[in-house]
Amino acid sequence: MRTVLFACLLFVAASIQSAFGEADGPDFFRVVNVAADDALNIRTAPDADADRIGAIPPDTDGVRNLGCQGGLGFAEWEKATPAEREAAARNRWCRVSWGGVEGWVAARFLAEGAAPAATEMPATGVPAADVPAAPEDGGPRNWEVAGVATALNLREEPSTTARVLARYVPGTILSNLGCRRVEGRAWCDVQEVGGGPRGFVAADYLRPAVAPDGAVAAGPDESSLRAGQGDFDATGKVPCAQYPGQPMAQCDFGVARSGGGDATVVVTRPDGTRRALFFARGRFVSADTSQADGYPAVGSEKQSDLNRISVGDERYEIPDAVIFGG
Structure with a gap:
């Protein structure tokens, strides 16, 4: 029942989205309710008949969430019977990235997961355990969002379970307000250049921003x-x-x-x-x-x-x- 609740209620704000999906929910999933001798299929489209392009072993953690679609809206969930809710969960699909493969998996086999181990090499090629320097320590003044397929979550606290304040598409420029390691992962305090909410993003998906003059500005802006x-x-x-x-x-x-x-x-x-x-x-x-x-x-x-x-x-x-x- 917990998995059904996750599949429907965690994403209640989303109705059916485009085939590309909408970045929402946790940053990472864990595979659940898959038999020990089976695997969760990754498919080319959100359809059980779509071509299989990969498989994720049972109990795998650290599967990146690239966006989900389908399921019930909040009002529909409130009125639905348990059977209708379970049926809706079967219609929800999530686009994920795991083992170098990107594709769609059935959301009913997913639960909130944890970030990969700090020794994993993220998309930017910087070990996740490394903590980038603040401008005051000679670090870059700005970051560019990179290495994320849809959008990068800006969170209220440095945690994958913290409230999402905003989502940044690749190429968004952010002010570097300092970074720190929390639970084995580097998080950076940021704000979009020009204004907006301030919060934390995973450092894995940031790279030093190149300024219009071709330079990477470092140190504080004095x-x-x-x-x-x-x-x-x-x-x-x-x-x-x-x-x-x-x-x-x-x-x-x-x-x-x-x-x-x-x-x-x-x-x-x-x-x-x-x-x-x-x-x-x-x-x-x-x-x-x-x-x-x-x-x-x-x-x-x-x-x-x-x-x-x-x-x-x-x-x-x-x-x-x-x-x-x-």
């Missing part, structure tokens, strides 16, 4: 600190306007760079006050708005190598050359 101290890498003039309808004028600026497109630009507005503009990986992400100026809305538009930025009524044009140098 550009805002340096800019606040007036320690600029370059100064000059950029087009800006402070009020509605005001024509663009040439305004003084100073820029402090941390490499990889991370920079803080401080522009002196026509009335002599200053506005700080913050960039990450060459993209505008925020400004130093405050309660005093009413927290104005900010926005940006990228046109070729020019960043057109608005902060309330203020307008700025910042070339990429200011951010990256050159």
